[in-house]
Amino acid sequence: MLILECPYCGVTGEETEFHGGGEAHIKRFGPGSSDADFETYLFMRENPKGVHFERWRHVNGCGKWFHAARCTMTLEVFGTYSAQTFEPPKEIKDAISAKRPGWSWREFS
Amino acid sequence: MRRYSAFAVAREAARFHSGWERAWRSPAPKKKYDVIIVGAGGHGLATAFYLGKNFGITNVAILEKGWLGGGNTGRNTTIIRSNYLQDPSAALYEKARSLYETMSQDLNYNVMFSPRGVIMLAQTEHEVRGYKRTAHANMLQGVTTEFISPARVKELVPIINIDGPRYPVLGGLWQARGGTARHDAVAWGYARACSDMGMDIIQQCEVTGVRSSGGKVVGVDTSKGAIDCDKLGLVVAGNSGDLANMAGFRLPMESVALQALVSEPIKPCMDVVVMANTVHGYMSQSDKGEMVIGGGTDGFNNYTQRGSFHHVEETVRALVETFPMVSRLKMLRQWGGIVDVTGDRSPVIGKTPLGNCFINAGWGTGGFKAIPGGGWATAELIAKGEPGPLSAEFGMERFIEGRFIDESVAAGVAH
């Protein structure tokens, strides 16, 4: 039973207040994109063992979407941050590096 | 290998069972095999078994990082059914179900297949229509099912509450030859048979890399050294993403934890398997008397095989409402298993971007019931290098084409 902190309303709540939204930082491909790009966008997932970036919504709360950096092996949460960004902020990356030196995820590390 | 029989047991009794042999050998890995199967779970062992039985390929190693049958094969709620809606699923699961019918004899190992019948409750008008549709589809697929009345449901499951108030039972989809089997025995039976065919089951042997040359697989690196092979089968529920990464490709899958629990054992009170999909509760009674209960999956990627509480709460809530007597039973044990879920909730059996490397994965919550069928289809795929009719629709290319196999359309049925 996870606890997460919503970066928008500052509530640290239990999992049942939130709704998981799958992998974060996925680029949308629309009309005109290649079949492969579109498949990747909709279906292909990192699904890593270890550091992962994912989307959550504070559904029983302020209703905002946010991102979390979490380890899928230990469930350790490195931090949560705004969903309105294209990549994890520096302080989040630093927090991960402190715990998981040499980590990498897609183009981030 | 000595046959198992009541007579053999009696004979051994006379000498305090000192004469029983190992059920399977535990050899050191050879330098090279024709086929390496990664994963000694139900699907992996069944794949190896049918490679030998149907195609005479026995120079096979099955590599297991832990102990055989220790993944989802040993953690599921053992439900077996084939009342699926879509043709490809129905074909695959019915093949599996029919193989379960004779598995104990085929393997000379009692897997306790118990065709006690499976009911899926219809508790909304929408579900009624959905299950009637499935019944019509099954009729044309050669799967024997029947849409039954609330009265018949009550007759089959005396402990059920069909009057609601919240969700009165409006009927049910009944598969009389669905049921359960002893999950560990399925893995052990296949393992014993594979070992007997001369295949090497290598436990405590973790694959750490996939070696390839010229776009084709040539072997794997393991915790017990490098092993070569001509063909590689990845059959590692819960670890598929990891193995795919080693082999250099991604999958349309995510791994999540599926929750399950059992009650304390009580005297027989429910002789069939009941699935209540509207409220998300699945329950059957084991031969030991435990009520075996399936829960939901966590909504996030997770590789810990731990139970989490709120899913159990949701499931138990549903069962207390559907079977009021459950309220005064006790939860004995809860646990989680890691399942790979695909974009359309249906499995993948097919080729991969890497030559001679094949995959069987993405069973979500439905893997156990499919073991013999999945093994059969995967063996055919590996032996011929091309999918046969059973797996033809289950290749990964379907996600590019938008050709999904979506079972949830039949009233949101969970597998």
Next chain:
Amino acid sequence: MSELRSALAGAVFDGIAKVQEAGLCGMIAFRGDLSATKVKNAVTGVTGVDMPGQRGCNVGGDNGLAWMSPDELLIMVEHDKAELVLETLAKGLKNQHYMAENVSDARAVFTVTGKHAAEVIAKLAPVDMSTFSVGEIRRTRLAQVPAAFWMHGENAYTVVCFRSAADYMFGILSMAAQEGSEVGVFG
């Protein structure tokens, strides 16, 4: 004017705490740039209470402002004033991108009062009631439905949920307040 009905017409349950449906309250869901002075002036103007900060809830009589999210407020006024207030806001916020919708009738409001009121809520909401205090609003779930609550006095809580869930909310609050169910850990 036709006869107005709140969801449960003031239903009451008395147990280890008193649970009561509070009848109709004026409520406006307001969304906009809460940092804009224009907005602050408009919403404080129509309610006469201070602008709340993050998770803050300022109530004065029937009026109040509750912080719902970084771009959302709940404006509370008398039920029959809501439409008027909307017009006032419209005047005050001309050419400003905002949204204000009357949701008075979309909500059901309950009060939970008495020595064990906090315990009743702690049986249903995954919230630390031992540290919850006046001036805060908490949006969360009560059992299986989304809800929000705040304190309107000593051992006195206001709980808001969707109108259609009023019956359920009254049911679970009453059950949590049943005789003999004191926990005895707060205060």
Next chain:
Amino acid sequence: MSTRLTTGGARIARNKPVTFTFNGKTLKGFEGDTLASALLANDQMLMGRSFKYHRPRGVVASGAEEPNALMNMGEGGKFEPNQRATTTELFDGLVAQSQNHWPSLEVDVGVVNNAMARFLPAGFYYKTFTFPKFAWKHVYEPIIRKSAGLGKAPTERDVDTYEHFYFFADVVVIGGGIAGLQAAKTAALSGAKVLIMEQDPAWGGRAVVDGGMLGEVPAADYVSALVAELEGMDNVTMRNRMMGAGVYDHGYVTGYERLRDHAPEMAGPRHRLWRIRAGQIITATGAIERPLSFAGNDVPGVMLAAALRDYLVMYGVSVGDRVVVVTNNDDAYRTAIAVKKAGLDVPVILDARAEGGGAIAGEARALGIRVENGKAIAKVTGGKRVKSVKICAQAGEGGVLEEIECDAVAMSGGFSPVVHLWSHCGGKLTWDEEHAMFRPDAERPPKGANGEGFVVPAGAANGVLDMGVGLADGDHAGRLAVEALGLKAADANLPAFDQAVEAPLAEVWMMPQGAGPKLRAKAWLDYQNDVKVSDVQLAAQEGYESVEHTKRYTTLGMATDQGKLSNINGLAVLSHALDKPIPATGTTTFRPPYTPISMGSIAGEARGDVFQPLRRTPMHDWHEANGAHWEPVGHWRRAYCYLQGEETPHEAVSREILATRKSLGLLDASTLGKLIVKGPDAGKFMDMMYTNMMSSLKPGKCRYGLMCSENGFLSDDGVVVRLEDESFLCHTTTGGAERIHAHMEEWLQTEWWDWEVYVTNVTEQWAQVGVVGPNSRKVLEKLGGVDVSKETLAFMEYTQGKLGAFDARIFRISFAGELSYEIAVPASQGAALWDALYEAGEEFGVTPYGTEAMHVMRAEKGFIMIGDETDGTIIPQDLGLNWAISKKKEDFLGKRAQKRAFMDNPERWQLVGLETTDGSVIPDGAYCVAEGDNANGQRNVQGRVTSTYYSPTLGKGIAMGLLHDGPNRMGEVVSFPGTDGKSYEAKVVSPVFYDPDGEKQNV
């Protein structure tokens, strides 16, 4: 025989007698007794039958680890099976029955299995019962199931209530023994908010039983002082009768509080499940004594030494007059001494250790007790109770040296720390050679949200068995916990104490060590599941070498006690058989809960009326009072139809349809979702959300819109109204409001966050009524107010204003194909509006109709229904809705997806109307067959029915369906085989059966 002594019994109130019944017999006990102690006091040594062999069994322990004494407890709606007699507090009127026997506890036919035992070794069922094929299900399985299963199944609905409670604490201490109490004190003194829970009704644990001094103070007094001190602290919450059930990720703990099990008649919930979030958790859960594996160690009267001592000291119960003590450690001597001091006889202490015990052995001898070192039990004789023990040398193979008569045996094989809660969330263990035990490995604790350890073991649970040292360890644990929370640990000034000098324990996993097959086959490891030493050895021999394999093959540790007594003994036997050290053999995983917890407590308040939220519209009461036949739609309740008199639902639906088409019908449409989309970029946003062009819609106009998922599939539909230039009202399907609202917010927040658009869900602000039928305009005009004439309010237009007394929004839209209006008023006016419309409509024979009539009428009209024509695999193109897909727009959700090979494809089935040639109704869900079979031997199909009804308007069966190349096959007859054996022949026609030119709705 076992009996109540005239003195002793710290826990019982001899002045408060209690009456209870066991197997129908009325017996007496005292307040403070457990059911087990009271039964023993009545010489009820035999308490149950084992799972497999149905052997007679007595109580072997005194706490949560008890495997044998399980009861069917209570009656009717309070009946519960498998209740442990050792943790059941006695109360007046308690009714208990022993389990798993027929016809009676004394005479059990199932015991034949015992005689057959040799033929039923571990896993025998995997090797047999396979022929003939049908026999497993029909012959063998039923027999096996019947003989297994322990307690009876409850039959009646639970009459009790349950609840949850959310609690937060800095430090949660599980276990109220001396170590736990001290840990709580230290943490509390350091300023932490502390919760301490104890499963037992009393505090203090073993210290209270075993006595001894802590500094100048007797242990019992020290405990009372500690408890008093903690009770006085504001930052400490103390709960007894509350068990730490499970430890989950991120410091989540469940506490199982049994409020009424000891007083069933009191008001209030029976159990309360605490859902606790802890900063740090201290597991001070004590240790469990291990049995010794000798032949006949399961005969009633053979008991754990500490348990026998408990019954004597706490309950004043003597288990036997002559108690033989057998041990491999010093602790059991305490039992011998206690028995002797109680004036009973201890014929001999058999100490398996060649050098025997420490100081305490001398103490025993001084009391005149015979002590034999290096000796063991070869065999216990007796059936339903102990008759004698046969003594042998531990080093030998069991040659009998002497037989000693006795009626009880107290055994001790050492202690195992209760590491369950430490392990639930991944805490690792380390093997302690000296005490032959697994204890928590402080280096590898379970990790929390911040990646740091969040569980600290204390006292016996940490492998510290000495009382004084345990106290210090509790303090240490308290300090570690608060320091982990960043607090400064306060000094708890502990009393000076001298650690008892003990002789080392000797590992004894088989007694005697050379025991042959005969003896091994009678030496029990798992009492409840009847797993013997020989079974584990067989598993190893057959290659089931992993602990998990052995456990599953033999069922060792899988009984209701989850192996609390058997795990370590079994593991040791296995590691010997494999010739591997115990730590290398490993342990099985510990799963929550620690002991079984009631399903009722897990479900909490969610049962009956509040099982799930049931959403009601403002007019719900009227429907209820007027014959509504309900249908759940999501969490909503909607009237399927309104039953009058004796009519069937089918008749009611036909009546409602005909009356509506003829004159006037009313539909409660309040459940339709209503979302407001507002802002400068609203039009742009709407164009992305819908397949239609919405930005071109004029204010005051309505347009039917389609929504697709990004994967291309049709997900929702509804009428969109442009209220003002910058604001739209989007109607969604019933139950779709939350989903679509979330969908819109997701795109606004995570993809187009720079767009100036706000969305609010106003679904429940509005009560909405469909006023449908030729006379609908007349009714509205009768109410007066807004002009709803054809001229001012044309089809697909919207207006607002006063309608009679109501503040109304009026939409002239039609889902039935008649002249009709949808009237929305604030929910608080909903009931009144409904009444007013009903009253005004009476002269037109107004007829309220439900969801089914609505479905039929829309099908007659050829309108699609989300969930019927769509099922998550359907794209708008399949339904002939291309007209609703804007060609002008570059992009909208789903557009790219619909270009994929399998979607942009003429082979897809297309929507058509279907008319049976004989007027019958095609069954729901029927498929349209094609020639031949596919490669898997399945019949080929070319289409299916999506909606099929009897149309009262047309007096025949009509249907909509999807058909391969459908639109080009008008007039063709195709067949739909039904599960009823009939084949339904249907003509392919246009899906619009009623008023194709729309004359009725445009009047």
